[in-house]
Amino acid sequence: MALALQAPLEILAVRKLGAPRNPELAIGAVAEDGTGVLDQLSIARLRVTDEMLDAALADACDEMDQRVRRYHRGRPSIPLRGRTAIVVDDGLATGLTDLAAVRAVRARGAERIVLAVPVGTSEAVALLEREADEVLCLQTPNALFSVGSWYRDFAPVSDEQVIELLAAAPSGAPADTDQ
Secondary structure (H helix, E strand, O other), X not given: OHHHHOOOOOOOOEEEEEEOOEEEEEEEEEEOOOOEEEOHHHHHXXXXXXHHXXXXXHHHHHHHHHHHHHHHOOOOOOOOEOOEEEEEOOXXXXXXXXXXXXXXXXXXXXXXXEEEEEEEOHHHXXXXXXXXXXXXXXEOOOOOOOHHXXXXXXXXXOHHHHHHHHHHOOOOOOOOOOO
């Protein structure tokens, strides 16, 4: 998408906090800057303790720190103040990871935030519409059992592919307006 728009490409590390006995079930999410969201209803219903939450948060933060260092390779983050940020994800199940992402991007000063996803639940889309300036979701099926089931190939993107894509994208430096 960044190449097609000739826009800079940036990563924003966000991790799902999975339920202790069902890691695929999101009970929260945290972004690399510490911006987090919790699903208090699920946490109470599943009897998740503070210790369990702390352990999930520590694991998520360790993983994000490693990825950010690997992907940025000392390069500073692209400034977002006064810019439009397009947050892209593979889909919305609960919407918690994207909610953390939108809040983190807002905290970095983005003037406008557009969330673009191919598929999502109507509940997750409604949740994100309250936070993002615009949500573009191509399909909101009646039943979304997993985001991956909407793809022919849902193989993970390798770290090497991410690094190559970041290197190939246009620079994130603000345009010189004096010319």
